[in-house]
Amino acid sequence: MKKENKNKKSKLFYLIVTLVLLLAGMQLVMAHCLATTGEQMRQLEEKASLIEKENQLLSEEINKMGSLNRIASEAGKLGLMKAGNFLNLTPQVPVALEKTNLNSGR
Amino acid sequence: MGSSWRVNFLLILFFLIGFLISARLFYWQIFSFSDLAALAENQHWISFEIPAKRGEILASDEAPLASNEEAFLVFASLPEIKEPADSIADKLAPLLEPDSPATMAGLIKERLARSDLVWVPLKHEVSRETKSAIENLKLEGLGFEEEQKRSYPEGSASAHLLGFVGSDINGQSKGYFGLEGYYDLELKGRSGLLRREKDASGKPILIGEVKKEEQRDGRTLLTTIDRTIQYLISEKLQEGLQRYGASSGSVVVMEPKTGAILGMAAWPHYEPENYATFDKELYPNPAVSFAYEPGSTFKVLVMSAALNEGVVKPETHCDQCSGPRVISDYTIKTWNEKYFPNSTMTEVIQHSDNVGMVFVGEKLGTEKMVEYLQKFGLGQSTGVDLEDETSPNLRPLKEWKQIDLATVCFGQGIALTPLQMTRAVATIANGGYLVTPFVVQKVIGEEGVSEIKPKIGEQILKSSTTMMMTEMMVNAVDKGEAQWAKPKGYRIAGKTGTAQIPVAGHYDQEKTIASFVGFAPADDPQFIMLVTLREPTSSPWGAETAAPLWFDIAKEIFTYKKIQPDS
Numbered sequence: 001m002k003k004e005n006k007n008k009k010s011k012l013f014y015l016i017v018t019l020v021l022l023l024a025g026m027q028l029v030m031a032h033c034l035a036t037t038g039e040q041m042r043q044l045e046e047k048a049s050l051i052e053k054e055n056q057l058l059s060e061e062i063n064k065m066g067s068l069n070r071i072a073s074e075a076g077k078l079g080l081m082k083a084g085n086f087l088n089l090t091p092q093v094p095v096a097l098e099k100t101n102l103n104s105g106r
Numbered sequence: 107m108g109s110s111w112r113v114n115f116l117l118i119l120f121f122l123i124g125f126l127i128s129a130r131l132f133y134w135q136i137f138s139f140s141d142l143a144a145l146a147e148n149q150h151w152i153s154f155e156i157p158a159k160r161g162e163i164l165a166s167d168e169a170p171l172a173s174n175e176e177a178f179l180v181f182a183s184l185p186e187i188k189e190p191a192d193s194i195a196d197k198l199a200p201l202l203e204p205d206s207p208a209t210m211a212g213l214i215k216e217r218l219a220r221s222d223l224v225w226v227p228l229k230h231e232v233s234r235e236t237k238s239a240i241e242n243l244k245l246e247g248l249g250f251e252e253e254q255k256r257s258y259p260e261g262s263a264s265a266h267l268l269g270f271v272g273s274d275i276n277g278q279s280k281g282y283f284g285l286e287g288y289y290d291l292e293l294k295g296r297s298g299l300l301r302r303e304k305d306a307s308g309k310p311i312l313i314g315e316v317k318k319e320e321q322r323d324g325r326t327l328l329t330t331i332d333r334t335i336q337y338l339i340s341e342k343l344q345e346g347l348q349r350y351g352a353s354s355g356s357v358v359v360m361e362p363k364t365g366a367i368l369g370m371a372a373w374p375h376y377e378p379e380n381y382a383t384f385d386k387e388l389y390p391n392p393a394v395s396f397a398y399e400p401g402s403t404f405k406v407l408v409m410s411a412a413l414n415e416g417v418v419k420p421e422t423h424c425d426q427c428s429g430p431r432v433i434s435d436y437t438i439k440t441w442n443e444k445y446f447p448n449s450t451m452t453e454v455i456q457h458s459d460n461v462g463m464v465f466v467g468e469k470l471g472t473e474k475m476v477e478y479l480q481k482f483g484l485g486q487s488t489g490v491d492l493e494d495e496t497s498p499n500l501r502p503l504k505e506w507k508q509i510d511l512a513t514v515c516f517g518q519g520i521a522l523t524p525l526q527m528t529r530a531v532a533t534i535a536n537g538g539y540l541v542t543p544f545v546v547q548k549v550i551g552e553e554g555v556s557e558i559k560p561k562i563g564e565q566i567l568k569s570s571t572t573m574m575m576t577e578m579m580v581n582a583v584d585k586g587e588a589q590w591a592k593p594k595g596y597r598i599a600g601k602t603g604t605a606q607i608p609v610a611g612h613y614d615q616e617k618t619i620a621s622f623v624g625f626a627p628a629d630d631p632q633f634i635m636l637v638t639l640r641e642p643t644s645s646p647w648g649a650e651t652a653a654p655l656w657f658d659i660a661k662e663i664f665t666y667k668k669i670q671p672d673s
Contacts, residue, residue, distance in 0.1 A: 038311060056176055063170050063259040068337040088595075088670045 152304040158295030159254065161324030163268060163285055165333035166547070170259055172268050172286065172378075177231040177255035180240065180248065182217070184224050187247035191218035194245055201239050202229045231255040258378050263340035264331065266391035267370045267545065269493065270378035283389050285327060285545060286378075287493030292549055295324035325551035330366035330544065335359055338662050340371040343637075346655035347373055351643030352620075356393045356524050357659065362532040362625055362634040364560035365541030367490070370525075390494045397498040397521040398638065401605025402441075402458045402648070403623045404517030406579060407530055409455060409466060411478035414571040417469040420452045420578055424462045427454070431461050434509040438464055441604065441647075455578045456585050458602065460516040467515035475511060476503045481566040482530035483540055484522055489561070490543040498522060517605060518613075527623060528636045534575045535599070535625040535634050538567030580628050588622070588653035593661045595671025599631075600624025600656065602648035607641070617641045620648035622656040632667060635659065 064070065134142060163172035180202065187194070195214040203210035210229075217226040230253065232240075237250055256271040258264070269284030281290035298321025303314030339357040347355050356372040372392040376384035390396075412418045428447035431438045440460050446453060454462030467475060479485070485500025498521040501510065513519035522530075525543060533540055540563035549556045567575075579599035583592055588602055603621040606613035620642050625634040635656060642651040663669070 034311075034313065038305075053176065056174075060173070060175050060257070063173050063257070066169055067259040067261070068333060069261050069263070072337075083665075086665060 150303055151301050154300045156298035156300055156321040158297050158321045159323040161293040161326045163327045165329060165331045167333055169333050171264050173257050174254045175257040177253050178237045179230050179251040179253050180228045180232050182226050182228055183247050183249060191215050197243055201236055262375050262377050263337055265375040265378050266372045268378055270381040283494050284391060284492050288491050289327055293324040296322045325549050327546045328548040328550060330547050332368045334666055335369040339369045339659055342659045343371050343373050350639055350651040352639040353641045355639040357637050358393050358524050358528045359633050359635045360528050360543060362535035362631045365543045367543055367545045368633060391492060393524045394490060394492050394495040397523055398619050399521055399605040400517040400527055401603035402517055403601050403603030403621050405455060405463050406601050407482055408463060408515050410534055410567055410571060410575045412466045412470045413574055414567050415470060415474055418451050418466055420574050422451050423448045424454060424465045426465045427462045431464055433512045436509050438512055452578050452581055456582045463515035464512045467511050472506045472511050484526060488525050488529050488543050490525060491545050517603060524636050524638055528634055531623050532634050533567050534572050535631040537569045538565045538572050539563060540566050576628050587649035591654040591657040593657055596626055597628040597672045598624055598626040599628040602653050604646060604648045618646040620652040622648055622652040624656060626660055627669060627672060632669060
């Protein structure tokens with residue numbers, strides 16, 4: 001009976017020690033995670049702002065390239081000329097009207 | 107006795123120490139509370155201002171007319187400066203101010219010599235390229251702070267229409283003139299603030315508290331401006347000013363049925379990005395702030411009023427057109443001193459006959475004349491959404507004399523802005539309705555899009571009147587002085603104008619303002635346009651300067667808008 005009690009006590013002791021060690025380990029892991037995730041978050045924020053900046057630079061480039069002043073000057077450099085004469089085509093009077101009663105016997 | 111003295115001494119000592127501690131605590135808790143709380147906050151809070159982006163201004167095809175560009179503030183941290191101020195200034199000045207390095211060098215030296223400061227700004231809105239060049243100098247103590255700079259991809263073509271962004275008295279960005287000024291509150295947005303708990307090394311604590319006040323970026327404006335028309339009128343106006351030797355000029359293109367401004371250009375203009383290097387007198391938009399006497403273009407308004415009142419008809423004959431008229435000691439002549447006895451009203455407009463118009467004015471009478479001028483929107487702002495609009499006063503009815511009635515009939519003795527003139531003539535083009543000109547059609551924000559609908563005012567001319575007047579204007583173009591320049595096959599309604607410029611109480615015989623107002627195609631007008639040229643030297647007449655320029659621009663618009671000739 002006494003031996004059984006002693007066994008039970010030592011099991012409880014080992015359980016408690018294991019639990020304490022486990023929790024301490026978990027605490028360490030969590031603390032480490034928190035510390036590194038903070039750093040990761042900073043890096044991600046930096047990356048996001050970098051991408052945003054890149055995006056803005058590209059928009060600026062598009063604006064510059066799409067400006068009519070630039071297009072006109074590039075066209076001039078390429079030797080493009082403004083069309084002088086235009087031929088306006090007016091709709092022709094139809095020679096025959098489309099038959100609309102083809103299916104009238106249906 | 108001895109022990110009692112020691113006890114009393116200790117008591118007093120404890121009391122004194124207790125009092126001093128309490129006093130110190132009281133001082134910390136009550137008097138220094140805010141300072142210490144701020145100190146504590148600074149130690150474990152990190153704050154970032156999240157700047158709001160200024161909204162863009164877009165043309166009707168959504169291409170940007172005004173946008174934002176990355177720029178930098180160059181600053182110096184004085185304790186970290188190692189090189190002598192003179193050497194730094196000599197190296198920096200040519201990069202920061204290539205046009206006037208000496209002035210810039212002086213400014214840098216002055217700022218670097220400040221002993222009461224540890225941080226001094228050297229130059230705002232420095233480009234990325236300049237930043238790289240400065241970094242290559244490897245000067246210690248210099249730093250850069252990112253900021254935004256306004257950019258105008260289409261250059262100066264829309265300078266007067268857009269305005270510019272400067273600073274207010276607190277150094278904050280503020281829009282001035284044009285759309286930047288009128289819509290400044292919408293465009294500038296509101297800066298945000300991010301506060302986050304930090305650890306001892308300054309890194310954010312993941313499970314720490316975060317307080318964020320979101321920034322609200324400025325709203326974007328979608329305008330009615332057609333980028334191609336804007337570019338076109340700006341280029342053609344510059345060419346026209348050179349060709350006709352005029353000192354300045356403006357072009358307004360508007361949709362007559364809605365009042366939507368399709369283009370508005372004036373010359374000389376300025377670069378909105380470098381506005382500070384230009385004369386301040388160039389900032390206001392002449393199309394909405396410059397008052398001028400319209401001359402003969404005004405005849406179409408007087409004739410419309412008379413037709414609308416039924417006092418004349420297109421075929422009414424003028425029985426006083428055989429020679430000059432003398433009114434109140436003034437002699438009214440025609441512009442070329444040719445007279446057309448018994449001419450019809452259509453011919454009066456065709457010949458731009460001043461004497462014939464006096465006949466019309468007398469038929470209408472002063473009271474009706476003033477009533478119609480008010481109906482046409484004269485003496486009041488047009489309501490256009492541009493900051494710099496002004497409106498010359500209209501003379502009150504009781505102050506009108508007989509000579510005033512006579513001169514106003516041919517557009518002298520009355521002042522208006524080019525936009526007021528365009529708006530008034532648009533009533534003839536759109537069936538008689540007074541529209542409110544507008545530039546912005548949509549305001550686009552994070553919370554949604556608000557649409558600005560055209561404001562169509564009351565009908566001031568009968569539709570039959572506008573049809574008669576249109577025909578008279580078409581006839582004036584087809585048979586008038588400027589018929590040689592008219593694009594073939596199109597029905598264009600228009601009228602030339604040449605007004606003398608009042609100088610020191612009299613009219614200058616040499617200096618004129620030449621103009622042409624018209625709309626096309628006459629039967630279904632897609633645009634109304636007013637061209638004004640100040641002091642043209644090649645010829646003083648509108649028919650030989652402003653009208654050919656009008657037709658030249660119209661030809662391009664016909665092609666661009668795919669408007670086919672009527673015949």
